[in-house]
Amino acid sequence: MSKGKFVAFCLIAAALLSWQIASVNTATSGASGIVDACASDANSAGGCWFSCPLGDADRLDEIGAIISIHADDGAGGIANIPATDFYLLGCTDGLVLCGGGGAINADSASNASGNTTMSGDMAASGCDLDGVVVVIQGTIVEEGTPPNCTPKCLPFDAVTPDISGDGGVIDGAVDAIDFGNFGLVYDNPPAYDACFDYNCDTQVELADFGDFGLHWEHSCQGGN
Numbered sequence: 001m002s003k004g005k006f007v008a009f010c011l012i013a014a015a016l017l018s019w020q021i022a023s024v025n026t027a028t029s030g031a032s033g034i035v036d037a038c039a040s041d042a043n044s045a046g047g048c049w050f051s052c053p054l055g056d057a058d059r060l061d062e063i064g065a066i067i068s069i070h071a072d073d074g075a076g077g078i079a080n081i082p083a084t085d086f087y088l089l090g091c092t093d094g095l096v097l098c099g100g101g102g103a104i105n106a107d108s109a110s111n112a113s114g115n116t117t118m119s120g121d122m123a124a125s126g127c128d129l130d131g132v133v134v135v136i137q138g139t140i141v142e143e144g145t146p147p148n149c150t151p152k153c154l155p156f157d158a159v160t161p162d163i164s165g166d167g168g169v170i171d172g173a174v175d176a177i178d179f180g181n182f183g184l185v186y187d188n189p190p191a192y193d194a195c196f197d198y199n200c201d202t203q204v205e206l207a208d209f210g211d212f213g214l215h216w217e218h219s220c221q222g223g224n
Helices: 003-028 177-183 206-214
Strands: 041-043 047-050 066-071 088-092 095-097 115-118 124-128 131-138 156-159
Touching: 066 156, 088 095, 088 115, 177 206
Parallel strands: 047 156
Antiparallel strands: 041 066, 066 115, 088 131, 095 124, 124 156
16 A cells, blocks of 8 residues: 555544544433433431531431432533532421521532532521422432422421521521420420421420520521
């Protein structure tokens, strides 16, 4: 084969190889980097989770309920999503988060497979007995089969000592209004309210009073 023909052959072969590689990448990856609600996932043992607006109550790792999270765009895991892009909401919107999405974040950015965890505490007021949902870059993680996926509520009784304020509006502070409402159900079985049962033992008793006292005058702005 002449030198000219050999060079031409090599150029054609290289072009074909490049086209094949581009074709494979385009056809098989399909990656968008946009979080797919139903392809993503979150799991936790759940349980009784007592939080405070100051963010100094139960940690998920302390109660054996670390949340494992998988971020996916439908073609595979999404790597390097910042830890601050992962947060939680109450399943029935019963939680008021101190600092919004900064109330709790992931432990680290998502790894090469799109996985991370949450193991810390949450700065929150309110009460949501239907659990929490994981949010990734503004998208709530769902479960089911498309197109019928629905938000995946992780099984927590999410309770806090701050569930009221002036005019019944949660104010982000554990204060006298909360203490008055706690007193109405304390050691009063007929008036039992699970939102005041901080250890979830179906009684509002001395242990719950102790938890309330530990977080007295704590707020989003600080504590005593």
